[in-house]
Structures are given as structure tokens and as C-alpha cells.
Amino acid sequence: MSPLGVRLYIQDHHVVMDNGILQVTLSNPEGIVTGISYNGVDNLLEVLNDESNRGYWDVVWNALDGSKTGVFEVIKGTTFKVIKESEEQVEVSFSRPWDPSLQGKLVPLNIDKRFILLRGCSGFYSYAVYEHVGSMEWPAFSLGETRIAFKLRKDKFHYMAVADNRRRPMPLPDDRLPGRGQPLAYPEAVLLVNPVEPELKGEVDDKYQYSCDNKDLKVHGWISMDPPVGFWQITPSDEFRSGGPLKQNLTSHVGPTTLAVFLSAHYAGDDLVPKFGQGEPWKKVFGPVFIYVNSVMDREDPLTLWDDAKRQMLVEVQSWPYSFPASEDFQSSDQRGTVSGKLLVSDRYVCSDYIPAGGAYVGLAPPGDAGYWQRECKDYQFWTRADEMGYFSIKNIRSGNYNLYAWVPGFIGDYRNEVGITITPGCEIEMGDIVYEPPRDGPTLWEIGIPDRSAAEFYVPDPDPKYVNKLYVNHPDRFRQYGLWERYSQLYPSGDLVYTVGKSDYRKDWFFAHVNRKKEENTNTYEGTTWQIRFTLEDDNNQSDGGSYKLRVALASASLAELQVRVNNPKANRPLFSSGLIGRDNSIARHGIHGLYWVYNIEIPSGVLVKGNNTIYLTQPRAQSPFQGLMYDYIRLEAHPPQQLHA
Template sequence: MDKANWKGQWGLPLFLWFCIASQLVFARGIQKNNSQELRSSHPLKLDVQHGHVIMDNGLVRVTFSNPDGMITEIKCKGINNVLDYHQIESRRGYWDIVWKRPGQDKSFFLTIPGTSFKVIAQHENQIEVSFKMTYDPYLDQSGTSLPLNIDKRFVMLRGESGFYSYAIFERLPGWPAVDISETRIAFKLDQGRFNYMAIADDKQRFMPTNIDRQKGQRLAYDEAVLLTNPTNPALRGEVDDKYEYSKDNKDNHVHGWVSSDSHVGFWVIIPSYEFKTGGPIKQELTSHVGPTSLATFYSRHYAGDTLKGLQFEDGEPWKKVFGPIFTYLNSNSDNVEPFSLWEDAKQQSIKETQKWPYDFPMSEDFPQADQRATVRGRLLINDRYLQEGRFPAKSAYVGLAPPGPLGSWHLDAKGYQFWTQTDDNGYFTITSVRPGKYNLYAWVPGILGDYKSEIDISLTPGEFNLGHLIFTPPRNGPTIWEIGIPDRTAAEFFVPSGAPGLENSLYINHPQKYRQYGLWERYTDLYPNHDLVYKVGVSNYRKDWFYAHVNRRTVDGQRIPTTWQISFDLRNIVPTGTYTLRLALASATLADVQVRVNNKNRRSPDFSTGLIGRDNAIARHGIHGLYQPFSFNIPGHKLVRGSNAIFLTQSRGGYPFNGVMYDYLRLEGPDV
């Protein structure tokens, strides 16, 4: 049911309810805060039993299995357990990990079990407890144990309506190799209560149930289900897929669920992404049908096997702290509109972000504010074909990440990353940086390429000014033509409407309409008999360049490769000069882009990317996956005065999701 069309009990459209709720949120928020301040006088209680551990601050009571450290019960706001008590105790709220040893074909999914319990802190303002899983190489003769120590920590503070979670992952020297493909915290909520999901101002709605999915029709990609007989008839004919609710790290601060009957909200708040994978634009899952809420710290979603982030060799030591994240619960019995609880959760998210780095974690592996560094500087661009002289890098993403090759930050998972954006004059300040060795990386929306500092930067607590940094983008000559905007997504290209009967009503006329299921099929609808032809100077990439270069579906159901044509005129040619074709890809899945110049039927391509990509962004409704730039030199004698054409063939057929998304294309002339 689309939030914009939902009507309340008096028939008012939801946008009017939003206006009313917005006016009341502040006043009700004050009432709520005052109530919490009064109730914060409740003393913290810790009850350690033989099989369970209970933390209680008068606002929220959390029960863990002992010594496993699974979250078995969360009691608050008059609800005995917001978690799905129909699940076994180990599958209600838990840390999990997916891993395998080298040479194994199958990965293991493990809800991480603690083997020992310890009270880390217990006083009037804080309880912190530890459930630790310890690896013993001497007991692992069969090679079937996970070679990690994992210390799961849970913290409860006085007066806070929720609790914090973090974990210290550690490998010691000499331990065997292992490949980790995912680790996260998962919460499975009471299916009978939580029915309204919110992950953004414009992405929230009443959701189908797990049973609705089970009764539905599975579609071409396993996670996608057509709802054929849902409990809520208004959802009949819609598609549900958890990947429709993915978000970039930089935008993924708060998400969760509301019980519209009990007027209780359950929220996962992620105050920082310094400990997450791949920087600001790595996509991760959030909340989805279950009802389920996730805090994903590392995964290969929208990256595939190209992301080797947590592969460890024999003997390789490592330590990293994931989190803390905050599990927040709120309520508002006076307002039947779920949006008000979302507004309160957003405000709480802002508060948590402002408190980062937290001052309460008791692990020495989590440095507090006075143990961290601040880095300042200014980024300038040097591209004489865009502007004479150096000019500020506006709104550039600037980050510190472990040393590595150009652009390596988007594949990093073992270390920490710290990102910000420059102001209009190119100045930046990166705060709360852990001590260590880094490179400074950057990329600028609207400018092709990556920046990396020439030297490693070693940081200790304190302030560091890097001065003026010069980014010289990749370029061999003047721009002859360009298609798109170099912003690492395909969002500016033509994204079709969803196929009738296969839509999620939330994304109809939505800025993220690319989240609709099955858009790859619309290429065949638009180009049933011939492929896309783009005429430079005539065509408009917002209307005439399809967002994904995919295969065409034939009448007998086959998937055949497609060839796109870029037509352009040249008045003058430098036969002895070198022209440069730049292709920046926003996504690739089992694709091979072959380039031919002025000869579509040439047997061998002039250039080829080779087989690339496993990010599945096309199937999983993303507008980008892993960014990949390519550059090809075109000898001047291959071009002619007058009409020219470049043919782009995605040569891998046979599968609907093979293809690429282009970020940006540019033809450069010889240097003058």
C-alpha cells in the first residue's frame, strides 16, 4: 500500500496526516523525553542466571541466552517480547557470519555462539556484558571450526530506550586461512505486531507478511515474489523483494518497523560507517519482510566475488571492531500515525551520530574522541580542458582508508574508513579518525576518475592539516563528446516504469523508480527488433540511453547479446593522432563489453573489457554496483571525416541479468 495513497481512520490522505504529525512531533517529543528523564531514575539491573542474562533499565529489558549471547527477548512499552517468540531462541536476535575454508565449495552460516560470559562493567549508569567465542587451533584437528575469536558486547545505559551492540573480531598469528563473505546483526520481530516498515522519508509503507510471500509466486530471481493472495488485498499483484530496500552506507543511518496496533517502533540506528565495507556508496540490505531488521557490517552484496575483503591467508593476524550500533525502541500511544515514530527515530539517529565516537565502550580496541585524529585540507582540480587554472573540488567525497592502489577503498573491508564531503571551495575536515596508517582518497561527482595521496599518512591523536591537494583527472585530450554524468551511478539515464502487474506501488513515480522488479525486461519492450542507437548532438541521454545494457529476449525465450551504437560526426581528423574512449561502468554482471570502431561486423573487437563483474545490481534493483573505469586508445586512421560510429556489444548472452550499467562515456581527441 503506497504511503502517499493510504488513508487514516477519518479518510484523510497520509500527506495531511504527515503535516499534522509534523506539528505534533516536537511537542510529543518533549513529553517523551521528559517521561524518560523521570523514568531514568530506575536503577540498572543485571540478573545473571544459569541459562540467561537479563539487563533492565526500566525502559527496556533485554534477555540473552547464557553463554551463547543470543537475544531471546526484548521487553518494552508493555510488550513482553518484540521479537518473534515462535522462533527458537538462537534465531530471534543474533550476530551471524558466513564463512568457509579455502578449497571448500560450500559456505557455512553460523549464528555466532558465545562459549563464555563475563560482566565487563556494572554501575549506576552502565552495564556492559561480553559473550565470547574463542578459537582453539589444537582442538580443530578436522579443520571445521571458524578460526576467529569473536567477543560480542552488549551495553545498556541508564535512561536510554534501547541498547548498544558491538563486537571485536580477532585472528592471531599462525591461524589457518578463512574466507568470510558476510557478518551482521539480525533481528526477527513479532510477525503479529510489526506491519509498517520505514527506511527513509519517502520509503515506508504497510508491508506484506512472510506468509504472503510463501503463498506468492517466485519470479526470475529467487528473492523476488509476486504476491498472489496476500492478507491485505491492496497488496495483491505487487512484487516484494528485500533488495528493493537496499541503501548506500552514507544514507543508511536508521531503519526499522512500527507496530501500528501497539504504537511501538523498533529501529536499528547506525551512527557511523567507519567499520563497514567499501566506503560511502557500498550498498547493503536494511529492513525487509519477516519482519526483519539488519545491521550488516560486511557482505558481498552488489559486489560479488570481486570483493575479497575478508579473505585471510594462513597465519594472517587481524583485529577489527564492528559497531557499536544502537537498537532503539519508542512509542506514542496518542498518535495512530506510524510516521511520527519514524520522525522520532530520525531525531534519535541524529543524536547518536553527534555522540560518535561513543565514550562508553569499555574495550581498549575502541578509541574514544581524545584518542582520535582530525584531518583537514583542501582538494583542487587540475584539468585545463575543463577550466584554466586549478579550481575547487566541490562536494567531493574525501576519505581515509588503508593504503592501497588507486580506488582500492571500495574493495576494502579489513580496515576502517573515514569519509566526508568538501564544501564549495574544496575544503574538508575528517573527524574522529582512529590512529593508524592511511591513504587519502577522493572522487568528485561530475569529474571522471579517482584521487589518491602520493604518500601514506600516519596518524596519531591530534590535528593534521594536509594543505592543498591537487587532483589531476585522467585525460589525454579535449572532449569531443560525452554521455552521462561521472557520478558512479546510472541514475541519470533512462529508467523505464515498472512492468504492469510486476510493480511495487511504493516506487511508482518515485525518484528511485529503478528499484522496481524486472526493468531489464523493458529493454526488449522498447527495442523489440533493433538495438539502441544514440546520435551525439541529437539524442538526450536522460531519454534515449537505457539505464542498463542487457540482453534481448526473443520470441522463443532466448537471451541474445545486444549491440548499442553511438553515431557522431567529425569535421577534422588527425590521422596520426590518438583518440581516447573512456568507459566508466557503474555495474557489471558476467559481462564482456566489446568495442568496434566504424565496423559493426568486424569479427574481432578493437577493444574488450574481458569477462567482468558479479555484482548482480541489475537483478537486485540497484543503480550501481562496483565502479570500474576503462580507457581505450583509438588510432586516428580508424576514424573518418564526417559520420562515424562506435559499437558497444555486450557479448554474453543466455541469461537475463548479464550486462552492465554505464556511468559515463567520453571520447577525447588528441592532445593539442
């Protein structure tokens, strides 16, 4: 028997979509998801919340003239419209136009929210079209965040899954309230002192412990054990997310809350907040994303709902771009194109032949300089990973103008193809062999770390026993524990980190974050720290021949920090190099092992280094808070090229 067709019921204040598997109720004309009925549960969303606080699109925005800052706005439609209605599919629109009379009251965007229910489908889709019109009546503004949020029933949804190794029974929202929870260094982090479930006592709950890179953020959600029901947010494509594959976003967290984040400044700062000038035309489609619900028979294990959600995620990814959205602004597969090729690396100090760029991240993003993609936040990006031989194919690229970008794990820096690429409907562009030459002046004298844009390979300490999240004990993501920044002062109570090339092991002896030191145990005052790299030079050819050395420092993160480099004289008034104040990614506080990526290529002139013992001093002097600091990705010292030395 075929599944029931889709039905649409329009009421005075609500619209109901029903396909016999689930019912989705939306407020009319606001377009807030007020109810999801499934598997005998009248509403999977939190019935104790006001209808406007259950399932909604929202924005955070600022007026660029400073008159409005950090405005949080739930997007409420003013016009309801049926876009498509048949037994196979219902698509409805809740739109909210903007005009100059709304200046300062609402974000200056036309917003059209869409919801789709298909026959036989255990879930529904949502997407939205945002538009800033090219007219001088439309003011300048910035868009700090936009997302979809679902607040689930706290009496049912207690088990959360973000990844195979990141899933667990979660605290209740009540556990974060005074008497049960004690706020820590910032409001998001709470120590559970008297939780409803006693086994959670002494743990830290912090929503940032469950953040995730875009590249890994395809499905997450919650399980109710009684009745056994899963609620999952599936994002089949990253094309409408900002910042590329390494941008981190929030997922699910105590609430129980499930998020689909499209734009945010998290783990990046203001660089990833798009700013629109007065009258600047812009239009973008966010989504569709899929809200999937599933269930098992009474005697089956409810935790298998996670496995089913992952299978459904693969189905959605393979179905992208969807064929059913009715908006002309969502490009179908025949309006898109493909780019393929082979990426090779040329580094003569590693290998005389070209090296296949195995596992390289290759993508198309709007035109810009090399590495621009990680700060790009207005338009679309399309990424893939090359195979072990460096072959790549990027499919389903929206028509438009792009550059081709790449970076290769194991090599520093960013590749950008010099020639722009224009995608037209149905095009198949074959790039052939393209070659990335990473920064390199001479042979490696020594190196610390692995060039992979992350500090994960360095020493991550055990957390203070008072602040443990049991999920991350003996876990690859042990850096997600709360309070690790405080462990540096405990491990280095009287002097800062000293790393001796040839003796030290970066996995044990290089602390994962270059953080400040607490001056005294019970004060909130901090001081900058200076790390040392000690090494021996066997000869001084560079000095005698007038050559120079090159120090390459790749940073995985910077939070209101500064990197100063001195060589062999820690008291030198002026450092050999200073980055100046950089970074607002806040990765130290938010348990990220990386934020934005920075590379500095520092010349060390002849005569500064000597034959025998040398020391490089790395200072981070900014010390107003414990969260200011750096994470290193990779450091390398290069000698001058031999042929130039003996020319």
C-alpha cells in the same frame, strides 16, 4: 526524578539487563537476544521463533582449501562475563574462542560479542571484536558476510521505514508462502497473488528493493501501530563497514526483519569478501550499533516514530566515537586523529584555473592504489564530503597507516595522495591544498551521461504492470522496480539501441542497463547486444597529423559481463578494445543503479575515425542469463590536444 539505575539479573540460562525503560534478555552463555520487553509488550521479538532465531550475530564463511563453502553460522558464545556493572551502565560479554580442535566446524575466529545498557536510555548497544590469530595453527578462510539480525513480531510490526521516501505498510511473511506468493526469476522476488491485505495483490516483494548505500544507511526499522512502538537499527559510523560510502547493503525487509550488515558481497561480488591466509593476524571491532525503541501516546500518530528515530540517529552520530565501550580494542576519541584540507580539480579543458571540488567524497582507507578503497574489506575507512569550496575535515580517525583517497562528482577517475598518512592519538594533520587531475588528453568532442558513478540519469522504463511495487511509482528510485531487464527487449524488439550525438537525449534514449535480449518470448535463451553511438566529425586533423582520439568509458556496474568496442566496422573479428570478463555485482537483478566502478581509457588510432559520419559499437556478448550486463556511468570522446596536432 532521575531514571532508574541499570540492573543485571543472571539466571541459569538467561541474562537480563533492565533500566526501567526496557528489559533485554540474552541466552546464557550463547548471547542470543531472546527477548526485548518495552512499553507493555512482553517481547518485541518473534515469540513463535526458536530462541536462537530472534536477535543474533551471524557469519557466512568459506575454508580457502574448498572443504567448507558458504557456511552460515549463528555466533554462539561459550563464556559469559560481566564486564561492567553499575547503576549507570551494564556491559556484558559472550565470547567464543577458537582452537584447532574446531577446524572445519566453526569459523576460525575468536569472537567477543558485547551488549551495553545505559541509565535512562531507550535502547541498547551491541558490538563485537573478531580476531584471527597470527599462528600457523589458524587456517586460511574467507568471510563472506557478517551482521546482526533481529526478527520482530509479525503480528505487530507491519510498517517499515528506510528513508523519508522509502517507507510503507509491508506484506506479511505468510504472503511469500505458496498459495499467497509466486516465486519469480530468483527466490528473493515473490509476486503477491493472494496476500492477506488485498490492496497488496499484484505487487512484488523483494528484500533487495530496500537496499541502501552505506552513506545513506544510518537508521531504518519498523513501526507497530497497536500498541504504537518503533524498533530501529541505528548505525552511527561507517568506519567498520567495508567498501566505502557507495557500498550497498540490505536494511529491513519482510520478516519483519531488521539487519545491521557489516560485511557482505552484495552489489560487489568476491572483491569485497576478505580472505585471510593461514596464520594471518587480523583483529577488527564491528560496531557499536544502537537498537532504539520508542513509543507515542495513544492519540498521537505512530508514524511520527520515524521522525523521532531520525532525531535519535543524529544524537548517536554526534556522540561518535562513544565514550562507554569497555573493550580496549574500541578506540576512544582521544586515541584518534583528524585530517583536513582543501581539494581542487585541475582540468584545463574545463577551466584554466583550479576548480573547487565541491561535494567531493574524501576518505582515509588502508594504503593501496587509486580507487582501492571500493574493494577494501579488512580494515577501517573514514569518509566525509567536501563543502562547496572543496574544504574537508575527516574526524575521529583510528590510529594507523592510511592513504587519502577522493572522487569528485562531475569528474571521472580517482584521486590518491602520493604520501601515506599516519594517524597518532590526538594528531591534527592539515593537508593544505591538494589537486586532483582527472584523466584528460584533449578537448571533449561529445559526452553521454554524468560522471557520478551511477546510471540513474539514464532512461529507466516503467515496470511491466504485472510486477509493480507501488512505493516506486513516480519515485526517484524507479530503478528499484522488479523485472526492468526484460523491458529492453520490449522497447527494442527488432534492433538494438542507437544513440545519435546531437540529436538523442541520454535521459530518454540511453537505456539504463546494457542487458541481453531474450531470443524468443517463452524461452530462457538470450543473446548479447550491440549498442551504437553515431556522431559526425567536422574535420580529420587527428588523421592527417597522426594523432589519436581517446574514448573514456566509465562503468557503474558489471555483472559477469564483457565490454567490446569496435569503431566503424561492427563485423571486425577483433574488437579495438575488450575488457574481458568483468564484474560480479549483480546490480541488474538486485535493483541497484550501480555496483563497483570501472574506468577504461581507450585509444582510437589515427585513421580509424573519418571526417563525416562515424559509429562506435559497444557490444556485451556474454549471454548465459538475463542478469549479465553493464551499466554505464559516463562516456566521453576526446580529440587530440590542439597544440600537439599542430606542433
